[in-house]
Amino acid sequence: MVGGGNAGIPCAIFAARRGAKVLIIEAAGQVGGTLFLSSGQMSAGGTKFQKSKGIDDTPQEHFDDVMRISQGTANPTILRLAVENAPATVDWLFDAGFEARPEHPVMGSGHDPYSKKRYFWGMEGGLSILKILEKELAPEIARGAVTVLTQTEATELIQQRPGGAVMGVVAVGPDKMATRHLGKSVVLTCGPYGSNARMFEEIEGVRDFADTVYPYSQGAGITMALAAGSYLRGQQCHQPLFNAILADLEVPSPLLVRLTSDPATRQPWEIWVNARGERFVREDTLSYDEREKALLKQPDERCWIVFDDAILKESPSMCRQWTNGELIDAFGTYPTFTKAASLAELAQATGIDAAGLAATVADYNSAQSSGNDKLGRKHMPRPIETGPFYAVRMQGYYLLNTAGVAIDANLRVLDHDDKPIPNLYGAGEMLGMAAFQGQSYCGGMSVTPALTFGKILGERLLPIG
Numbered sequence: 001m002v003g004g005g006n007a008g009i010p011c012a013i014f015a016a017r018r019g020a021k022v023l024i025i026e027a028a029g030q031v032g033g034t035l036f037l038s039s040g041q042m043s044a045g046g047t048k049f050q051k052s053k054g055i056d057d058t059p060q061e062h063f064d065d066v067m068r069i070s071q072g073t074a075n076p077t078i079l080r081l082a083v084e085n086a087p088a089t090v091d092w093l094f095d096a097g098f099e100a101r102p103e104h105p106v107m108g109s110g111h112d113p114y115s116k117k118r119y120f121w122g123m124e125g126g127l128s129i130l131k132i133l134e135k136e137l138a139p140e141i142a143r144g145a146v147t148v149l150t151q152t153e154a155t156e157l158i159q160q161r162p163g164g165a166v167m168g169v170v171a172v173g174p175d176k177m178a179t180r181h182l183g184k185s186v187v188l189t190c191g192p193y194g195s196n197a198r199m200f201e202e203i204e205g206v207r208d209f210a211d212t213v214y215p216y217s218q219g220a221g222i223t224m225a226l227a228a229g230s231y232l233r234g235q236q237c238h239q240p241l242f243n244a245i246l247a248d249l250e251v252p253s254p255l256l257v258r259l260t261s262d263p264a265t266r267q268p269w270e271i272w273v274n275a276r277g278e279r280f281v282r283e284d285t286l287s288y289d290e291r292e293k294a295l296l297k298q299p300d301e302r303c304w305i306v307f308d309d310a311i312l313k314e315s316p317s318m319c320r321q322w323t324n325g326e327l328i329d330a331f332g333t334y335p336t337f338t339k340a341a342s343l344a345e346l347a348q349a350t351g352i353d354a355a356g357l358a359a360t361v362a363d364y365n366s367a368q369s370s371g372n373d374k375l376g377r378k379h380m381p382r383p384i385e386t387g388p389f390y391a392v393r394m395q396g397y398y399l400l401n402t403a404g405v406a407i408d409a410n411l412r413v414l415d416h417d418d419k420p421i422p423n424l425y426g427a428g429e430m431l432g433m434a435a436f437q438g439q440s441y442c443g444g445m446s447v448t449p450a451l452t453f454g455k456i457l458g459e460r461l462l463p464i465g
């Protein structure tokens with residue numbers, strides 16, 4: 001198994017329980033992968049946890065909801081496999097001691113909601129899951145069924161010929177020596193490619209401005225699978241997330257704070273403009289997906305939150321994590337926060353088109369006064385007219401990778417003719433977000449499928465014995 005993260009650990013546990021001898025090759029100093037950073041939000045329809053709360057739900061309803069939210073862009077075969085097996089994954093976690101937040105499950109948070117309460121997470125996010133996985137893995141390591149090689153990076157597959165049977169992997173350990181590891185099956189669970197700037201740009205077609213993902217997410221599984229004769233699916237579903245205010249203009253930059261853009265939590269007082277100075281979505285839309293899809297179409301997937309001094313003084317803080325005092329301090333501290341005496345100076349300092357910005361603000365002020373906005377916005381408490389003026393640069397960003405390796409319903413990696421490459425399997429985010437959620441973010445639909453596919457590979461799909 002290449003990669004001991006969210007998908008790799010359950011695969012190892014269940015394969016070992018079935019009698020397999022498992023080797024986990026892990027590039028980092030410890031297993032866990034993206035679970036160290038992940039919010040660990042999961043979703044499944046038809047769990048014992050839901051039943052205990054009186055919620056009647058099914059995998060079919062989960063499937064239908066994902067297809068509705070993603071407007072039919074998810075891969076139906078892969079999605080069905082994920083949702084049908086998700087309840088057993090979740091039941092296993094709870095049986096092993098997982099505890100969800102007391103108010104859970106919920107219908108949604110941070111993404112467009114499901115129609116049923118099937119979305120939940122633990123008090124410590126991804127770490128709440130990792131603790132359970134480590135507890136379940138420990139006895140398998142203790143009895144010698146699973147061996148973990150940390151600080152060991154798989155570099156290539158050992159294969160009879162491109163497209164031919166996979167016999168094992170070559171991996172470089174802490175001593176920098178390359179070693180051949182042979183096995184009956186090789187499972188690629190090496191995670192996404194978000195920390196590989198070159199691969200990200202090649203596949204997604206844009207730069208990744210934010211530094212938000214696990215450093216070992218270098219796309220190694222994809223590189224190895226492609227070299228073995230496979231291909232990628234899902235690139236067309238590229239989609240940024242909304243809300244990120246970065247600390248710096250450098251690339252990649254840490255995420256500093258998030259705009260509270262959900263009107264259920266805070267109604268917008270500001271306008272959002274692109275580099276041409278144009279508004280591009282009604283700022284008070286209830287749909288996360290609508291905001292994200294609108295941002296996708298803007299130059300560099302970027303916009304500025306523009307407001308004036310009266311709004312700054314009167315509105316509740318636009319970033320839930322910050323007070324208004326902290327927001328004011330940010331204008332002297334971070335290059336993504338700009339303050340200017342006039343709109344023209346604001347445009348010049350940010351690079352927003354000055355004529356476009358002036359026209360947009362005039363148009364918005366007139367809509368604010370008449371109550372009739374061309375984009376349909378209803379919440380317009382104040383015009384933007386009292387200097388100084390402010391702009392905060394907001395950048396589209398990614399926690400998930402869009403594209404992934406082609407697999408079939410038995411999680412076998414496919415070649416260009418859609419024939420399985422013998423002995424090669426894949427699970428987790430190296431299969432790409434598009435397989436599970438298409439072009440729209442659906443709550444929990446990366447963590448849960450990763451766990452689930454790892455589990456069913458170990459439980460039944462890998463040939464053992």
Ligand SMILES: Cc1cc2nc3c(=O)[nH]c(=O)nc-3n(C[C@H](O)[C@H](O)[C@H](O)COP(=O)(O)OP(=O)(O)OC[C@H]3O[C@@H](n4cnc5c(N)ncnc54)[C@H](O)[C@@H]3O)c2cc1C
Binds near residue numbers: 026032042216218444
């Ligand atoms: C900040 C953040 C928040 C998120 N929140 C959510 C959420 O709430 N809900 C949700 O559904 N999804 C969420 N996601 C996504 C989700 O966490 C991931 O999709 C999922 O955990 C990936 O699991 P994985 O097993 O595919 O990869 P990982 O867990 O990253 O595991 C891959 C492992 O492979 C190792 N590896 C890499 N290359 C090699 C190599 N060459 N040789 C050996 N080992 C290698 C890595 O070190 C790592 O341990 C979030 C992601 C981020 C970054």
